[in-house]
Amino acid sequence: xxRNTLNRRRFLAAxxxxxxxxxxAPLYAQSRELVIISDRGNPDQRAALTDIANAFGREAGVRVxxxxxxxxxxxxxxxxxxVASPPDINFWxxxxxxxxxxxxxxxxxxxxxxxxxGWADVVPAMSATTVDGRIYGLPTAGLVWGLWYRKDVFDSNxxxxxxxxxxxxxxxxNAREAGMTPIAIGTKEMWPAAGWFDHMNLRINGLDHxxxxxxxxxxxxxxSLTRVTDRWAEQVKAGMFLRNETSYGWEQAAAILAQxxxxxxxxxxxxxxxxxxxxxxxxxxxxxPTYDTGIGRYEDFSVDSIHIPSGAKNPEVARDFLTxxxxxxxxxxxxxxxxxxxxxTDIDVSSDPIxxxxxxxxxxxxxxxxxxxxxxxxxVAQAGLKGFQEFMVRPERASDILAGIERARxxxxxxx
Amino acid sequence: MLxxxxxxxxxxxxxxxxxxxxxxxxxxxxFSALRTFWISLHAWDGFGPMTWVGLxxxxxxxxxxxxxxxLRNNVIWLAVFLLAPPMGLAIALLVNQKIRxxxxxxxxxxxxxxxxxxxxxxxxxxxxxxxYGLLALLFHAFGASPPAVLSxxxxxxxxxxxxxxxxxxxxxxxxxxxxLNTLDEEIIGAxxxxxxxxWQMLRHIVLPQLRQVAFIALAIxxxxxxxxxxxxxxxxSGGPFGSSTNLAYQMYQESLFSYRFGYGAALATVLxxxxxVFIVWYLLRLLRDERSA
Numbered sequence: 001x002x003r004n005t006l007n008r009r010r011f012l013a014a015x016x017x018x019x020x021x022x023x024x025a026p027l028y029a030q031s032r033e034l035v036i037i038s039d040r041g042n043p044d045q046r047a048a049l050t051d052i053a054n055a056f057g058r059e060a061g062v063r064v065x066x067x068x069x070x071x072x073x074x075x076x077x078x079x080x081x082x083v084a085s086p087p088d089i090n091f092w093x094x095x096x097x098x099x100x101x102x103x104x105x106x107x108x109x110x111x112x113x114x115x116x117x118g119w120a121d122v123v124p125a126m127s128a129t130t131v132d133g134r135i136y137g138l139p140t141a142g143l144v145w146g147l148w149y150r151k152d153v154f155d156s157n158x159x160x161x162x163x164x165x166x167x168x169x170x171x172x173x174n175a176r177e178a179g180m181t182p183i184a185i186g187t188k189e190m191w192p193a194a195g196w197f198d199h200m201n202l203r204i205n206g207l208d209h210x211x212x213x214x215x216x217x218x219x220x221x222x223x224s225l226t227r228v229t230d231r232w233a234e235q236v237k238a239g240m241f242l243r244n245e246t247s248y249g250w251e252q253a254a255a256i257l258a259q260x261x262x263x264x265x266x267x268x269x270x271x272x273x274x275x276x277x278x279x280x281x282x283x284x285x286x287x288x289p290t291y292d293t294g295i296g297r298y299e300d301f302s303v304d305s306i307h308i309p310s311g312a313k314n315p316e317v318a319r320d321f322l323t324x325x326x327x328x329x330x331x332x333x334x335x336x337x338x339x340x341x342x343x344x345t346d347i348d349v350s351s352d353p354i355x356x357x358x359x360x361x362x363x364x365x366x367x368x369x370x371x372x373x374x375x376x377x378x379x380v381a382q383a384g385l386k387g388f389q390e391f392m393v394r395p396e397r398a399s400d401i402l403a404g405i406e407r408a409r410x411x412x413x414x415x416x
Numbered sequence: 417m418l419x420x421x422x423x424x425x426x427x428x429x430x431x432x433x434x435x436x437x438x439x440x441x442x443x444x445x446x447f448s449a450l451r452t453f454w455i456s457l458h459a460w461d462g463f464g465p466m467t468w469v470g471l472x473x474x475x476x477x478x479x480x481x482x483x484x485x486x487l488r489n490n491v492i493w494l495a496v497f498l499l500a501p502p503m504g505l506a507i508a509l510l511v512n513q514k515i516r517x518x519x520x521x522x523x524x525x526x527x528x529x530x531x532x533x534x535x536x537x538x539x540x541x542x543x544x545x546x547x548y549g550l551l552a553l554l555f556h557a558f559g560a561s562p563p564a565v566l567s568x569x570x571x572x573x574x575x576x577x578x579x580x581x582x583x584x585x586x587x588x589x590x591x592x593x594x595x596l597n598t599l600d601e602e603i604i605g606a607x608x609x610x611x612x613x614x615w616q617m618l619r620h621i622v623l624p625q626l627r628q629v630a631f632i633a634l635a636i637x638x639x640x641x642x643x644x645x646x647x648x649x650x651x652x653s654g655g656p657f658g659s660s661t662n663l664a665y666q667m668y669q670e671s672l673f674s675y676r677f678g679y680g681a682a683l684a685t686v687l688x689x690x691x692x693v694f695i696v697w698y699l700l701r702l703l704r705d706e707r708s709a
Contacts, residue, residue: 076672083463104464188655244546244564246656379674390657393567404481408674 032062035087039074044337082106086311088318094128094305095370107136108308128303137307139343143268144358145300161286168289175263184262186248193388194372202298203291207367214375216413220406233395269339285357296366383408456681473682489662496577497641501633504588528583537650540579569659588633595629635698663687
């Protein structure tokens with residue numbers, strides 16, 4: 001059957017070659033194929049990716065088909081397509097989200113490719129795509145999370161970014177007196193509340209505790225978490241956050257920051273989507289305030305990555321594509337419109353003020369986690385996202401909420 | 417010989433004509449329903465192996481606070497959707513008058529039916545927006561501060577059902593308008609001879625003839641209330657913190673976001689059982705009417 005179609009294709013190619021000799025070369029070559037599935041929401045970034053894929057197709061003589069999916073829809077579709085009809089290249093997240101697929105043998109081991117190119121030396125984030133010493137994907141960019149603010153607003157009010165928990169509350173007081181909401185947050189899509197939890201837990205209980213919690217080794221009913229919810233409830237009661245935050249998506253919250261109605265916002269470099277072009281130069285990033293001086297500076301640094309599914313039909317072409325795509329200048333072309341920090345440290349980002357801010361945000365960091373819903377089991381993540389959204393509205397329900405997340409944890413990881 | 421063949425063909429024709437529909441029904445509806453029930457007896461993440469857990473998914477439902485919130489919301493949907501047929505009837509009677517501009521009014525009332533549910537949802541999200549929405553402007557006009565209905569765990573379900581009611585009323589209106597056009601002129605004439613007017617005419621002459629239509633409007637509204645899903649996804653994603661989730665939406669979230677297909681299937685089975693009550697009632701009525709006709 002295969003031989004038959006091959007013969008027919010060859011026959012067709014030969015006939016075409018005889019007819020139009022100038023087209024012959026590409027026609028022969030185009031029996032090589034590459035299927036890519038991406039999940040990029042930013043149209044400029046999609047265009048950049050299309051350009052790179054087309055250029056690769058021309059140079060390598062490969063017929064490339066690039067399918068972009070809606071970012072949210074892709075999160076569910078991937079489970080289906082990795083099993084049923086795997087592409088040659090797909091975009092995904094590293095960390096626990098990747099590990100789940102690696103455990104089921106759905107991603108190819110590309111350790112040799114990484115070693116051959118010496119990428120590990122220039123990509124510190126490679127640890128995020130490594131499972132048991134083997135590498136299963138290439139990190140493309142990292143999202144540096146922290147508190148963004150407008151420089152002009154801070155200058156005109158004579159504010160400096162809060163450094164400690166006490167500073168933070170008094171800064172909130174000042175912002176409110178100036179008629180502004182201290183922290184813009186929109187929890188309609190729930191994850192921003194979980195990101196806030198990450199910050200609080202990393203500052204109060206530290207990275208080891210946070211990792212253990214994400215891996216299901218600490219119960220959510222543990223006393224250590226009450227310390228987090230108590231301090232967080234303090235912030236809610238002090239009016240630090242935007243009111244009716246469940247009505248707003250993050251874009252609307254970012255718009256409130258851009259309109260100078262709020263003072264700060266917890267987000268990563270993609271905040272630029274929510275900001276008018278002219279105001280972007282005002283954006284500055286400050287690390288989350290310290291809660292316990294005995295605990296190092298740990299931050300969320302979520303790494304996006306690109307993978308070869310183990311069921312890829314053209315793994316060799318896929319490897320060629322990764323090599324082509326991962327060159328510093330091409331990776332930069334792809335990342336420039338997005339605002340997230342390149343995973344390769346040998347890329348010069350100094351022309352982009354937002355990336356410069358992000359890179360500064362990584363200086364002095366003692367260790368990183370990814371993000372709540374990337375670090376833990378999806379079932380627990382879902383329960384946690386919903387629980388923290390509820391907590392920000394009804395902090396008095398803290399113990400019920402934590403008990404609810406604990407039920408999901410016990411289901412996913414078993415009793416402790 | 418010839419006769420038997422002909423009689424065979426005679427009997428085979430209806431069976432053959434029914435076969436495609438029946439086959440589709442068996443595969444798409446019956447098989448899927450049975451399979452869903454089978455999955456609900458397992459723990460399954462969607463692509464790994466399925467583990468038999470018996471009825472423990474159902475036992476877990478009983479202790480899941482979200483399940484009771486979803487169930488309560490389904491009851492709210494049902495109760496509010498009961499309003500759709502009478503409202504539809506009222507509007508149908510209004511626009512059925514022979515007045516020149518009524519044609520325009522009719523098409524305005526008809527409009528929400530052409531809009532997709534997603535559009536209706538988006539329009540109402542804007543309407544409810546606590547800072548720039550029409551509702552906020554209304555409240556500001558009276559000097560009051562507007563409520564953020566989509567953020568309130570008490571009001572959010574009502575706000576969503578109200579949005580969904582808009583096209584549903586339009587749908588009932590169309591049904592009643594069609595019904596009003598098939599009224600028996602002779603009976604109305606007879607009523608007129610007997611001096612029936614206004615309320616009496618409506619109560620004793622018109623409404624009895626609309627019974628069949630009213631029944632269909634009610635049954636379809638009930639089933640529509642139970643299968644509501646898309647407008648919730650658009651307006652609130654079931655939030656804030658699950659307060660506007662109903663059984664259908666919870667099933668979607670458990671299966672596709674928490675990757676718990678067994679638990680999602682258990683929710684689907686419960687929803688199916690509730691819907692069955694209305695479907696059986698609808699079919700029994702339909703059969704009875706057909707027999708008596």
